Amino acid sequence: MTQPIAPVFHRVGNRRHEFTLAPDGNRDWHRGRVPGLSRHWLKWRGGYNPKTLQRERRLADKRPLWWLIGLGGLACAAPMLPDTLLQVAVVFCVFAAINVIWTLIIGAAGILSLATMAVVGLAGYAAAAANVYLGVPWPLMFAVGAFVGLVVGGLLALPSTRIDGLYYALLTIGVAEICRVSISQIRALAPQNSSINNVGSFIPQDWYLQRPGLLLGFATAFVLLLLALLLFRVINSERLGLQLQAAREDEDFSEAVGIDYRRARLHVFLISSAALGFVGAYYAMLYRSISLNVFSLDQLLLMFAMIVIGGMGRAEGAVIGTAIVVVIDRALIDLGPLRIILIAAVMIAVTLTTHHGLADVRSQFRGWRHRIRSERRAASTRKGGEVMPEEATEIADKQLIAYRRFDRRLRDRLKEMVTPELIEQHRSAPLGPHSDALARVLNYFRRGEMPDKYAILQEGDAGAWRYSVMALSGEPGKPPRVVDDRVYETRDEAYHAVFLLRVNDLLES
């Protein structure tokens, strides 16, 4: 027998790092609400510090804080950035907006569409053409873009309910390519390099590519991102999103309770497509032109990288992924083609190390820490052995720790009493009379906790009873479970079988 490893008693305890408020219970707590909604602005949670029982008010969902720091920082820093970086910031905002909307389609609606840029591009072309050839004033271009987005979304939606995810993804890539080729063939639409130039814009002609123009561009792109995030929030966290969430968890159940999730998916897809169309119009205005680049496979794959790096299904994932890819692609322009390799490397690193992209790193980290903790505890304590200081921090009823220690020592003493003679004594008279040693062992067994405590099942007719061993649940309304398939002829045999199981449990512990 190997010597058990001597336990090491580490000191535990942490200072408080989390920001909490210490409210006074006698003061009013005014719970503000988002106008028109029953939502509260922030998810504050009241409670008691388990160490001191002092009152605490804690921000249970800190994401609004991170959004404020991230986006607020960007908004404050942008006016101080040099032109090149400001342009990078603009690109970030636009692509982040597109990706946030795309996330709605992939994540919330669960439709694996890669035709995102096709929608943006078609709407952009349509809006630009309407402005350049039909003289539609620029503010109306948004409406044209959104409308075209809605129509294209409607067309794309048709096959989405019929074919499987992967085939649909391939189909949408095809659609994007068809769009690119078609537009390059329509000379009337785009005579020069298949692009439409001199598109009307909210940026005055003489500000274009000047500092004020760039600043205005950034400001509008930033607002665009905020609008995309608002859309995400409204769809994902309100009725439509909740219905889709239910459908993702269990389609049959949600259908049974009256959720028409196919319809909800379609709605999300159409709304998102219209939003992408809006972005397309904005895109044409921002650069005062639109070219076939928007349809390019490179662009699509770059955006795919953004989603993969950030993580699918969450707005923060879309934004983080976009930030990383845009910074590498646009800010490190000096690196040349190496940039693409760098992006690929980041993508591979992220997919190899994370389960759901960077946005999920925190919970993944916690899971990892939890696993390490479990492993260490398993290594440092024997089964049912001493409670270590780390574990004690998690046990509210300290008497349980005392019981554990007492129990371990008692078991050590009882184990020495279990001999073949003792077992034979029980076999010959399960209900007694018993020696002191056997009485002690039995009393220990009988005092055990209720869950998984053994019981005997009696089946059959009077006089021809058969017995088997069960384990009780210890919970009201939850029946006992069968332990094994052995059947005993007499009750005494069954009593003894239970005894042997318990002896085995004791010796193994």
Next chain:
Amino acid sequence: MAKHRIFGYCTPWSVKPGEAMRFMISGEGVEEADAMLVRLIHGDENPDGPGFIEEEIPGAVTERLHVRRQFTQKGAYATVPGLETHDVADGSFTLAAFICPTAPGKQRQTLLGRWDISGSQGWALGLNPEGHVEFWVGNGKDVDQVTAEVPVIPKTWYFVAATWDAKTKRARLIQLGRVGRYNGHLGPVVPYDYNSITDAPLRVTPKAAVAEAPFLWAGASDWNDRRGRFVSTLYNGKIDRTGLWNRVLDDDALHAIADGGAFPVDGAVALWDTTLGYTDTGIGDTIVDTGPHALHAEGVNRPVRGMTGWNWQGRDDCYRLNPGQYGGVHFHDDAMTDCRWEPTIEWTVPQGLKSGVYALRLTTAGAEDHVPFFVRAVTPKAPIAVLMSTFTYLAYANEHLAYEAPIAQAITAHTPILTTRDVEFVKLNEFGLSTYDHHSDGAGCCYSSHLRPILNIRPRYRSSAMGMPWALPADLSLIWWLESSGYDYEILTDHDLHAEGVAALKPYNVVLNCTHPEYYSERMLDATEEYLTSGGRVIYAGGNGYYWVSGLREGEPEIMEVRKLDTGSRAWQAEAGEGYLASTGERSGLWRSRGRAPQKIVGIGFTAEGMDHSTHFERMPDSFHKRVDWMFEGIGAEEKIGTAGLGLGGAAGIEIDRYDLSLGTPPHTMLLGMADGFSDNYPLVSEEITYAFPGRGGTQDPQVRADITYFSTRDNGACLGIGSIAWSMALPINHGQNPVARFMKNVVDAFARPGPLPGGAFVGEEKLWR
């Protein structure tokens, strides 16, 4: 899970020919059942005994029955009929109460309000699944709520108030801790800040719930298409004084109430004063409204009254001393005292039906049930009466000891023996608790009723914790013996004794107790004493009798109450100040603690219990005295009496009683027999333990023994005490040919004859040469 189930219950439990009875039957997966009246002769199927014996009485009952599923409403709550016409939803209002939640969290619980769950309509104050107090309103489509900032601490009193201002559309929820030195689980040293004041605009304007959804205490009205209306989101905990006003009460007014001030009358819709209604003999289920409309709340499934309130000061331990501090009404989500099923059979007991233990046997494909009841004689004619322990049957009704009490195996020294029917019973979890169980919040269950199927009084039932019959099925061994010995006997029940007093016993020459007459009311003790003092003869052949102070509320004999107090073998212990029966006003606990140890009445009282092994009695020197030696006719001087039995293999065991002059055994009592040699699984009972020291088990403590005693009373009265539950279960061994039966026959024959008892002449001074 079984596809077919049939269950039934009946009322009244004890009837005479010519009286009316109702049977309530529910079938699942079956539409028809065969009913047959049977007389129960023996229950236990143990191959060492006569086995299950019933006598069919054909033609006594409609034989083919239509049955349907009947639902059972679990949970204690109170309903306020009439409040729907005074609903406050269309204007501003305030709802305030003192509450003491005992199991917050896990699931939503409704404290007070008119709330329709299925329609999302109305308003209510409750606890959300996280254990925070919440006030919610619904308009039939949307629900909005305001929530207290911190969760409530279990078993702690709070004052909570919710106000709704219809003009500003704001709701305000105030929660103030009311922690005293005595009233709750924790004392003032704990640095919790219990208070919370939340103020928020609501997006939903409350709309009064449909008329079918009444104002409820401790639950909310729900509906589904199979059951119709029922109550769910039941509350666990106490509610004290409560008020409802059709205006907003400001903080000053609310603080004044919270500090113990009177509830303002201005704008009051209802002012429930839970401290009203106490009398010297207890309190009923009505919670009195002192407001303008007298909207009294009616308790369902017996909310527990006589409980300490938010302002309990610890000085007075009974509501009779200070009702103003006893406003607590305790609700349990698993309390159930009446299934309230529709009657399936209305039946009149046929004339000429012999007195006995009967059952309505229900048989259907794959399921069977026996619904036992007791038939007395219209005019007592027999010399012998058997007193069936219906109080004890109630106390143990549907007990869950084997499944939920961790110490049960240590007490019984047994691994439980479950049958498939027991496994079904665990799953069913529908027919309420016994006084040996705990409610889901950990409080002991003090009420037990026979207005529900009681599975462990079915004749074949064997207590799963002990693997042997218990209570009624065990008592049938005595019935079998009387029957097979050809005695002319009649049946009485504890309930008859409680209702009629000594008049119920008077017609008989001898009354035999059953195996375990543990639960006794004062009237039953009085009647037994009066019977003995006026020439009656009692054979107390049982263990642990006359033990718990139990009571029935006047006019409601179906529900028995007991509070388990400071000492005794108790499955739970009442909280401080809550030891008095709400049904009668008496202090509950052990009769011994109230100056009436069982020894004072029958000579012996509880001394030990154990369920590993029963043993046998031996004659003691007194048994050779001519006053009593006729009882041992046919039994050798050193013969072991009861070496076998259906109760763990002997006549002495399970729960055992002993003679003790210091506890009031009559001084002239003779010790005829005793059994010793019990294992340490028979420890001396806790009421005997003052200082605890080692060696109080059967192998070392001389008080751990079972005694047989005898004493005479006035007018040829006499009492034979045989302190063992296993005794009667030893009668059927060897077809009734055994020393236990022989002894019983000698005694019963003599006791049943009127006039002087044999041996009565041997009262002279002993002038002995030896």
